[in-house]
Amino acid sequence: MIRNATLGSAATLITGTLAAGLLLAPPAAAAQTDNGPKLPEVLGVQIAAARAARTGIDWKDCPADWGLEKPIQCGWVKVPLDYAKPYGKTIDIAVDRIGSTGTKQERQGALVYNPGGPGGSGMRFPRRVTTKSPLWVNASKAYDFVGFDPRGVGHSAPISCIDPQEFVKAPKADPVPDSEADKLAQRKLAAEYADGCKERSGEMLPHMTTPNSARDMDVIRAALGEARLNFLGVSYGTYLGGVYASLFPTHVRRMIVDSVVDPSQDNIWYEANLGQDVAFQMRWNDWQDWVAKNDGVFHLGDTRAKVEAKWQELRNKAKAQPIGGVVGPAELIGFFQGAPYYDSSWVPVAQTWAAFAAGDEQALVDAIAPDMTDTKGNAASENSNAVYTAVECADAKWPTSWTKWDRDNTKLHEQYPFLTWSNAWMNLPCATWKAKQSTPIAVGAKRVPPILIVQSERDAATPYKGAVELHRRLAGSRLITEQNAGSHGVTSLQNPCINTRVDTYLLTGKVDAQDVTCAPHATPVAPAKVAALSLDHGTGSEWPAREELPAVR
Template sequence: MRAVAKYGALTTLGSVVLSALVAAPADGADATTSAAHGVVRAAQRAATAGIVFGACPKAEQLPDPIVCGTVEVPLDYTEPDGRTISLTVSRVPASGSPELRQGALVFNPGGPGASGMYFPMAAEVPHWKRIAEAYDLIGYAPRGVGSSAPLSCEDPADFVKAPTQSPIHPSESYKRERIAEAKAYAQGCARAGGAALPHYNSLNNARDLDVLRAALGEQRLTFMGASYGTYFGALYATLFPSHVGRMVFDSAVNPDPEQIWYRNNLDQSVAFERRWDDFRTWVAKHDATYHLGTDAEAVRQSYERVRAGVAHKPAGGKVGPGQLQAAMLGAGYYDDYWPTRASALSEYLKGNQQPLIDQAAPRPAAAAQSENASAVYTAVECNDAPWPTDFAVWDRDNTALARRAPFETWDNAWMNLPCAYWPAPQRRPAEVRTRPGQLPPTLILAAERDAATPYEGAVELHKRLAGSALVTERDAGTHGVAGGANACVTAYVEDYLLHGKTPVGGGGRGAPPPPRPGGGGAAGGGGGRGHKHQKSRTGG
């Protein structure tokens, strides 16, 4: 997860965390009932008002024929006649004949903190052609994101400050520095968010979906969520089962309330260690191209030489160990990053720093967007669930975990540490679960070696959503299965969205071929504290 975080083998948490989880207050029954009535009222208003679509704001950089509009949702669903916020929405109409049209397909890419406004551009992608003929493609920016009542917690220039450090085994003095930063960040969120801060949470994201459904004139929601989008999509299915049409859950978050979110993040760090090994093994197989080592350990040593080099003298004055780590984290998300990341390491050791600078240096033009995404990520995860409030718990768990999973453990912890000092009340996570017959069939997609949303999460979601089908991409680790290079997965998604068919008993399919060495791939980019937003695609 910047996302959304998750699973794998995990350290056993101590009694302090367990007691905190047990003691955390849940939303009361009265508040839950009041919010449910608030959703009904807001949805009725939205159905009457609809969405007036017109030219998209220039800031969205969306081409014709995509149009944009807004939908009003309550800030607080227990007060539906109180303050409202506007969510921005994008749309491209179904391109097929009227008899082919099946309604609107709403997409969320994850996070928390990611915007899906770009989604209608998928209509131009060849393997989306038949889906785009049948559905209006709908993107939107969730509450807090982009132009949707945007949340900010610090100056964007401070957010992407560079170079920064990223010690695998931090000293006590470094830990104190990060604790102070986490406290300041949480206080910044409180100042900026004010009374609205507690209302950035997953339950409200799910409720917003139902208001959006009504505003689009849909009796039932057809939805595709990726990474974190699977979590509040699953909450939606639990809260509004009679409003579900078809739902695709791509790269699923583990929805077990005991996992949200502290344990999920620990599990995620374990999974990233495995993916880091996958990347280094691939680089070693192509030593003739990269000259970084003939086995994974030799490649790790080459990487450590680069880390030591940028720690001593940051590349381009902006790429230190923190920016290097953020860039290399992308290799844990997407196989497509492997060639360019390996090439950057190789070129650096040959004396050419430019590829690493291009891929890892912060981008000032994206600072505001990255800071906004980080603010929403933090607010949602901190508001959703109880977190340990004693740093000794974080220290114990992450110190132990870093001994066997050093690649991402402490960076993951620092990203989430503001939740230890969060000013808004924390709630017990909502339960995701449906009974047989409550939902139409739903489709879950997962890669077996996904690090951002480890595979155990998809299995857990499959258990909790009665009647769901799970399609597994075997021996694959790219985060986000739909819309990729696997034609078999694409066929499953298309058959489901167009005909409502899910594979009997789910299915398992092999991964597409690994990337070729030496070229192509995604350049990606670095940044400051916000690098984990990749996890959100979370998450995510």
């Protein structure tokens, strides 16, 4: 779920024919309760899936500018824009794959991946094979690794809400308001953003829902020639997975959900974002404690209180005069929030800050300032944010009363100041959204194979209670808790207690008889000396490439 920019503040081989009886299989969606999909959508996805099964995917070498090397192949799957009108307008979903590396006897089908967001692209997933990521060697013997751009993302009928160069331009206004005038200015920006989404992408907006993305996944499953889906979803991808399991329980084979969104209907999405504010503060405090413990390296304070005071000093300096002319408080939050998100960001964020504190202003500017010449990257960032907004606004009905937004966020900011107002402004366009807003479906399934749930106890982006709630709703699921840890995206970390169970589940379908608690992965080790580092998670044994990480909300 990556928030590199926010609005006015800081800123993812057809193997056979479809199994006989697909069209006659009990439509799981029909079992949904009062807010479930209507019959036209149930029939629409069956029609689209049968059509995709007949057509398959015309796999070819990926376009050169997609950055996906051979032997990764790319293709398209056609889906209805509106599943209630399966013979109406269609859009093309971009997919890619790399074949399993094992023997014919070892192969178990395709493993489909979503990294989160909403707004994240899964197209880099096959690169976990080409880059030989050791955590995925065993799974890649059994599965083709399949990624896709969800509807509205990247190459799949991309949407937009604002000119990308305007979106990334810095500095933006300080997200923490000093006055009612500051709040009014942010409200104006949010309303203008909502208007821009309607103007630039209005036809897509009513259909940018999680249930529709889940239906797209079922069509992808059929196009791949798979009778049942194998799925790995991270962050928002866990909500997508939960919705899929609710709509299509008989189509689930193996499913891992990692860093879990609370799927409760009253949590999607307004309350979910308020909950993030609390959890981010907790993990921000954890990082500050670590920085203080390593004061001999960073010299930013030997207690959390001193590190926090240094942070406020930095914010105030950037507010008085943007650093390098482009780094204000909003840009600082966009950069520093990487530390609460991922342990892999602890060292580079602290080193960059320490270098600045020691007099190297350029280190901070280089790490944070937008590259206005990177038009492709800026367009991708804008698109990701547009999809994030469109999906969350379309999935649920949001409060329209500014009084409620103001009251809730003012109160939260008193105790949890790190992200509260930044988060509020990012989501405020949903208060004046110009397209249909749905009622979230009731996530839950009794007739599914065991689903594996993986969660760190102190996750900032997806608080722990979300994993507990999804576990309760999915009969037979198993929960692996990484105790006293807080990094987002646990399955990409080196922790044998978790890694071996993920492999066992993917290869055999077996889960432990009971839920499991694992010790935390290793805490990041501070370097011997300060040197500003780029925020790059690498492609080695411990961290996936940055573009494969869950999209930060």
